[in-house]
Amino acid sequence: MHAWRVHSHGEPGEAMRLEEAPRPVPGPGQLLLRVRAANVNFPDALLCRGQYQVRPPLPFTPGVEICGETEDGRRVIAAAALPHGGFAEYAVAEEADVLPAPEALDDAAAAALHIGYQTAWFALHRRARLQSGETLLVHAAAGGTGSAAVQLGRAAGARVIGVVGGPDKARTAKELGCDLVIDRRADDIAATVKEATGGRGADVVYDPVGGDAYAASAKCVAFEGRIVVVGFAGGAIPTPALNHALVKNYSIVGLHWGLYRQADPGAVRHCHAELTRLAADGVVRPLVSGRVALADAADAVQRVADGATVGRLVVVPPGAPAAS
Incomplete structure (x- = not known):
């Protein structure tokens, strides 16, 4: 072969x-x-x-x-x-x-x-406990796992803000269903998120990028918000200031989907059933x-x-x- x-x-x-x-x-x-x-x-x-x-x-x-x-x-x-x-x-x-x-x-x-949507589903629902009406900030919103997070966030009833790099990816993120798209090359992420949320910030942040994306997220995460660390596609692994998380009352949680396959395979099968239902209903594609x-x-x-x-x-x- x-x-x-x-x-x-x-x-x-x-x-x-x-x-x-x-x-x-x-x-x-x-x-x-x-x-x-x-x-x-x-x-x-x-x-x-x-x-x-x-x-x-x-x-x-x-x-x-x-x-x-x-x-x-x-x-x-x-x-x-x-x-x-x-x-x-x-x-x-x-x-x-x-x-x-x-x-x-x-x-x-x-x-x-499979992997991208399972990752996004576990991040949003198991780790961040995303609620309807909350604001979700998705980095790399036009990418493989970011696009999954946008669709699943919309399906959960969240307001979705997508961050992308460049006008072509901005168009894709808008077509995916983002309520607001931020071009990181032209816009200040933190300032734009705060302005769009009346100063509150994002309740949940989905971050597969790391580096500067994480730094921007920490500046605009809401009170009792949750930053989900999914990966480091940007190449730099951030070193979060835990005193900042303490004084702003937000959580930093990690998501390694592969560990669920070992520790809780039943949850993976449940997630697959949910994703299959959403696909059959045309909610996610x-x-x-x-x-x-x-x-x-x-x-x-x-x-x-x-x-x-x-x-x-x-x-x-x-x-x-x-x-x-």
Whole structure:
């Protein structure tokens, strides 16, 4: 089969090599999946760089999020079990992690409903306890997980303020349903949020960026607000001033979705049922901005690493069904 493999860490465009590789053999409790679609996530870039919290043995195939088909013909979504990731014709997944693909979505959108939407759902509902009528501030609102947070925030009845970089992403965020869009390149985030909320600030902040985004969030989080730390796509890990959190009465909470798979798998299945229902009702629909051939996967991962995309790019292997 054809598979992209990483033999040494580096930038995705240089570290990923398309090779002829043996079909992976699933271990105990695992399933072999024929890949129908593999979405590109920022963790794929971190895996290539050797900077992710999980470091699979070299060589490995990236591609953490897939829609696939089991050997008995079931259409499913799963987080791939590394080192046998989804940027290949076949991948491996833990049987306990495999979930039925939502019938309302095609393969690309179904795969995108998994990690990014689960991350946003757990961040907003389990960690931040977002309430209807509250103000939600979403950084990277036109990105893969940010776009999920925008849609789920709207579904929860929140007023959503999205932060993006540039006018093209601002248009995308507005189309996703943001009530207000802030261009971080042109606007003062904290001042704009305070003005839009009558000085109160954001009740919940969804931050997959870190660095300057976190610093701005701390300036405009509301009394008893919650900042959810999801990741550090901006490259800088902030060092929060805990005395500031103390005097302003706000919470800083972390969200590592993968830990729920280990510690509370029932919650993951419950979340999937909720997301499937929202997709069937047309309330959420993953933003798939482009489909690329397997041969172009390395370029797609590099584009995500460089912050040059909106929504999700999806890799479609040869022979996979066409988009519906």
